[in-house]
Amino acid sequence: MNIGARRAAVDPDVHLPGGPVRPLRSIGLRVGFSVFALVLTVVLVYVDRDGYKDATTGQMSFVDCLYYATVTLSTTGYGDIVPATEGARLVNALVITPLRVVFLIVLVGTTLEVLAEGTRRQWDQRRWRNRMQDHIVVVGYGTKGSAAVETLLKHGVAAERIVVIDHQRQALARANAAGLVSVWGDATRSSVLAKAETARASTIVITTERDDTAVLCTLTARQLAPDAFIAASVREAENAPLVRQSGADTVVTSSEMTGNLLGASTLSPEVGAVVTDLLTYGQGLDIVEQQAGPEEIGRDPRSCALPVLGVIRGGRMLRFDDPSIGAVRAEDRVIVVRPRDPAAPAEA
Numbered sequence: 001m002n003i004g005a006r007r008a009a010v011d012p013d014v015h016l017p018g019g020p021v022r023p024l025r026s027i028g029l030r031v032g033f034s035v036f037a038l039v040l041t042v043v044l045v046y047v048d049r050d051g052y053k054d055a056t057t058g059q060m061s062f063v064d065c066l067y068y069a070t071v072t073l074s075t076t077g078y079g080d081i082v083p084a085t086e087g088a089r090l091v092n093a094l095v096i097t098p099l100r101v102v103f104l105i106v107l108v109g110t111t112l113e114v115l116a117e118g119t120r121r122q123w124d125q126r127r128w129r130n131r132m133q134d135h136i137v138v139v140g141y142g143t144k145g146s147a148a149v150e151t152l153l154k155h156g157v158a159a160e161r162i163v164v165i166d167h168q169r170q171a172l173a174r175a176n177a178a179g180l181v182s183v184w185g186d187a188t189r190s191s192v193l194a195k196a197e198t199a200r201a202s203t204i205v206i207t208t209e210r211d212d213t214a215v216l217c218t219l220t221a222r223q224l225a226p227d228a229f230i231a232a233s234v235r236e237a238e239n240a241p242l243v244r245q246s247g248a249d250t251v252v253t254s255s256e257m258t259g260n261l262l263g264a265s266t267l268s269p270e271v272g273a274v275v276t277d278l279l280t281y282g283q284g285l286d287i288v289e290q291q292a293g294p295e296e297i298g299r300d301p302r303s304c305a306l307p308v309l310g311v312i313r314g315g316r317m318l319r320f321d322d323p324s325i326g327a328v329r330a331e332d333r334v335i336v337v338r339p340r341d342p343a344a345p346a347e348a
Contacts (some may be wrong), residue, residue, distance in 0.1 A: 013184045041069040051088030134202040139187040141171040144207035163196040188216040206232040211239040222247025296328040310335040
């Protein structure tokens with residue numbers, strides 16, 4: 001399937017945030033109301049069957065009442081059965097005719113709603129694809145993926161700029177509930193990554209459950225987006241070089257980091273608490289990268305007002321104790337520890 005054809009139709013694997021659409025439930029309610037209107041009309045006609053005249057038999061059986069109700073509500077009206085008394089005609093004018101109008105509105109409205117819903121979804125997906133540029137693709141929305149998205153949102157990244165890929169329907173539902181666009185499928189396949197417009201993404205975050213899957217996802221993502229920044233996580237440190245060779249710019253070893261944090265917390269619970277605080281954005285202390293300001297420019301990193309952990313100069317990250325830094329320059333970016341931004345939402 002070419003790209004033009006793919007974009008022209010509704011992609012069932014792409015889920016935009018919003019209330020769940022349940023066409024079967026909507027149609028079921030409308031059919032139920034139509035059946036109720038039909039049954040009510042049959043009852044009204046049968047109760048007053050002596051007030052109707054059948055041109056064929058003269059008598060009104062239950063089948064005749066059902067027949068008259070169906071042709072009347074559907075506006076077919078052959079004229080072989082007609083209300084003969086004033087009471088029957090009054091019921092037709094005040095009850096059956098309004099039921100006929102509502103019956104038609106329900107049937108026509110159901111057809112229009114189904115057609116309009118398909119057109120609306122097609123339009124929404126086309127509009128979403130057209131504006132997807134320099135966005136962030138997150139592969140996997142488990143514990144690591146959802147935490148990564150939460151941190152991005154706290155840093156001011158708009159939810160509209162994040163697309164989640166996962167093969168679990170429950171994960172996609174949680175992503176949509178958080179206001180994110182989600183794509184169902186296996187992210188090791190280029191066709192699935194293409195549905196998330198990965199080729200135009202600026203950043204790709206890979207948080208798969210298995211390390212071998214992370215390698216395949218990284219290879220495929222790098223092929224589609226050669227200039228994107230790719231951050232990946234692995235469980236085992238020995239697999240980190242494989243992911244880097246596959247195209248990841250940075251690799252985080254989750255199990256090793258967890259073990260280090262546990263060891264630090266065992267030896268000194270306070271150290272573990274501080275590290276956890278630093279890794280949790282918007283709570284207590286935060287580690288942030290920012291442009292060097294008046295408080296840092298011209299000063300040694302160790303003498304700045306805020307603790308400077310590193311200096312980014314010429315694309316290289318230098319630790320604060322690197323003697324080659326000298327004084328912080330105006331073009332440098334610094335990694336500092338600062339108190340939580342008062343404007344940021346507090347942790348629940």
